[in-house]
Amino acid sequence: MDSTLTLLDPRSIERLVAGQPTQDGAGVKLVRLLTHELQRRLDPFLMLDRFATDRAEDYIAGFPDHPHRGFETVTVMVEGRMRHRDSAGHEGRVGPGGVQWMTAGRGLVHSEMPEQQDGRMDGFQLWLNLPAREKMREPWYRDIEAEQVPEWRAEGVRARVVAGRTHGVAGAVERETTEPLIVDLELAPGARFEQPLPVAHNAFVVVVHGSVELGGRKLEPGPMAILANRGDGVVVTGGTAGARLLLVAGRPLGEPIAQYGPFVMNSNREIFEAVEDFRAGRLA
Structure with a gap:
């Protein structure tokens, strides 16, 4: 993991949405x-x-x-x-x-x-x-x-950057106004991934398979986890079988x-x- 990056106040899960x-x-x-x-x-x-x-x-x-x-x-x-x-x-x-x-x-x-x-x-x-x-x-x-799709890798982490930037890697697409971050993330068991985010950016996570720990809670496939707009970013840790998940964030338009x-x-x-x-x- 990039030793220069340590989030001190990661976001928590505001609520889980089962979907329709x-x-x-x-x-x-x-x-x-x-x-x-x-x-x-x-x-x-x-x-x-x-x-x-x-x-x-x-x-x-x-x-x-x-x-x-x-x-x-x-x-x-x-x-x-x-x-x-x-x-x-x-x-x-x-x-x-x-x-x-x-x-x-x-x-x-x-x-x-x-x-x-x-x-x-x-x-x-x-x-x-x-x-x-x-x-x-x-x-x-x-x-x-x-x-x-550009990738950033660390021990136990594979981050495929569809849009936005992570750890110095620019995604396949960037948008100036909405600043979307879309990361297709794979984590080995116990592997940790950190992503800084501006507080105003809305963010959510969906687990594809496996499980992760996020904000002190276990997150499994099915629901979308809406993240609270508090803290300096997102920290996820791979569960016992590892995980694949989608992390999405963006700057609201307010229109x-x-x-x-x-x-x-x-x-x-x-x-x-x-x-x-x-x-x-x-x-x-």
Whole structure:
């Protein structure tokens, strides 16, 4: 571990959120961990879905063409393969350990479909809000293969930095305004990982497998742990079988949130415009 880094007042767990089992797309079964009711509390993050199943019938229909405007989607794959296509001409496939980052901006139509007929599908999709001045920017897309995700390693620790920075390692993506930190973290039994965070940044953790100790509590797969906005950062320690987990944090925008399904803007007027633009075929 980096001996120069020692957090003196790590964050505690404010509460655990079990999430809501639901279906999306053409019937894909998932658990919505970050729901509409938590958007203010976890600003700038709008939604977090976990899809994890060995049953092909739970995911095989995928997510056919659907629109988005006003935010970014980040898909982190644990197992399985998905293909993205969109109306702005982007296409790519994400596999185990890979990431897809899409900035919807002023709007596009895209699909996310499984590229497997059987086997396990496991991953997360996170919605990251865009500041008002960027909501109508041009759409953007990037596929990040597993081997392209920057890593920081220490004894018993492997931190794959999807976004933001940790221990001097810059992530695959950085955003100036929301400053998202997304770390796919693997810990050996007893291994300790520290991450400084500004107090105002909202943060949460989800365990993929194994268990960790965080703030004096044991955290296991299933719930999302919302971290209190007190202290100088996050400290997690791998449990008896080690762990894999997702650590997410970001700087809140503090702007109005108006959402209608796949459109997230700052006012109802802008939502009406988004719906009309979609119906008239004016998205990218």
